[in-house]
Amino acid sequence: MTDKPIRTITDLARLAGVSPGTVSRALAGKSLVNAKTKERIQALAREHGFQLNQMASKLRRQKTGVIGVAIPLGHDHRQHISDSFFMTLLGHLADELTERGYDLMLRRVIPENNEDWLDQFIGSGMIDGLIVIGQSDQFDRIEDVADGYLPMVVWGNHQEGQRHCVVGTDNRLGGKLAAERLIAAGVTSIAFLGDVGAMEFAARYAGAQEAAGRLAVPIKNFTIHLSPDRISSEIASQLDEVLSNSDGVFAATDTIAFALLRELQTRKVAVPDNVKVVGFDDLPIASQTSPRLTTIHQDIAAGARGMVDLLLRRLDGNSSESLILPPKLVIRETA
Structure with a gap:
């Protein structure tokens, strides 16, 4: 009691x-x-x-016209929504939801401060359904809620047997393509920059490890967080070790790649002559860096459409399969 x-x-x-x-x-x-x-x-x-789901049942009878969007930051709680990837995806989601007649309610969530964040959002009485951007370190929590709450779709990494509905890129294949490109460009040792505590980044690193191992090229992870107050300093503090052991860098995101290119330029390290760089995302600015960034393209616009389509299907009471988007290597000047 x-x-x-x-x-x-x-x-x-x-x-x-x-x-x-x-x-x-x-x-x-x-x-x-x-x-x-x-x-x-x-x-x-x-x-x-x-x-x-007493609140969810009520919402199905009395629609609010609002879709919740939650960004859980369990692995890097100092990261900001202003991150270029978040802003790109949120823009596409807002366009899709608006065209379907829905408003968007956005929450940045620090799970360590509120372990009930999913239940509270779902049971708030303010939303018809929920989109979660990124699994962070909350995979098990999302799985638990998926058992009893149908109208939820997650942007993230899919793994065999999971119960929640995911839309996302094949991150492991993307990592494999990135490593293969670096090796084809003549790289003999690879540094992976990113926090593998995030599921998507862990899958990208695993794919790169698979390709590097097959081709007998060493690869090492250097943890870099995406929070704006850490990314530059973490790259600067580890760059000497990166450059002394590697002639190629696979950045877990374009945002990390951009920060790396700035630091390399400051130190007058030539790209791609002295070190080659591949990013991941293909954000709009990737074609505007100097030199222009070679990266792995994930179709963020198609992902946003897919999430909204699957969510609306679930709002009608239907289940849906996850949607895995194919990555694409975009070769520019950095590798």
Whole structure:
């Protein structure tokens, strides 16, 4: 028993001593939960007047015309929404949602300050459905909510067997293409710049490792965060080691690549003569850097359309498969 109101799946899970996903499955009557646990959770729910997705059910009857967009920053909580990738994707999402008659409610979330962020957003009564940009380190939390909340689509990395619906690029293949390009350009050792605590970056690094290993080229990860108060200083502090061990750099994002090119220019290190660089994203500015950035293109506009299409299908009560977009190598001047 507890005096604290039971408002969310997480509240009920804490009371029952199980995971939020188990609560979702138990209240949905799924056979994955053993009968004894299911009965206990359902009894607690009745005792506290809790119904699975009671707020979501209400919203399906009384539409708000608003789609929530959450950006969880569990792996790098100092990162800003003003990041070029976020702004590019948000622009395309806003265009798509507006054309479909929806408004957008945006939240930047620091999960360590609020572990119930997903339940609270979904149960706020203010949104019809939810788009999550990036899995960060919140994969398990998103999986739990996906069991009981249909109208949610996530931009991120897909892995076999996951339950939540994802739209995103084949990051592992993109990493493989980046490493292969560097090696084809004559690179003998590769530095990967990025924080592999993020699922998408980890997949990009894994793809690059696969290609480098197959071709017997060493590769090493250097952790670089995307928060604006850290990215330049982290690159500067590690660049001597990068340059002493590598003649090619695979940057996990174009934003990291841009910061690297600035630092290399400051130190008068010639690109691509002394070091070759490949980025990832193909943001609009990638064709305007000096030299112009070789990068892995992910179709952000198509991804935004895909997320909105799948979300609207789910708002109508239908399930949907994840959408994996093919990456494309764009060769310019840095490699």
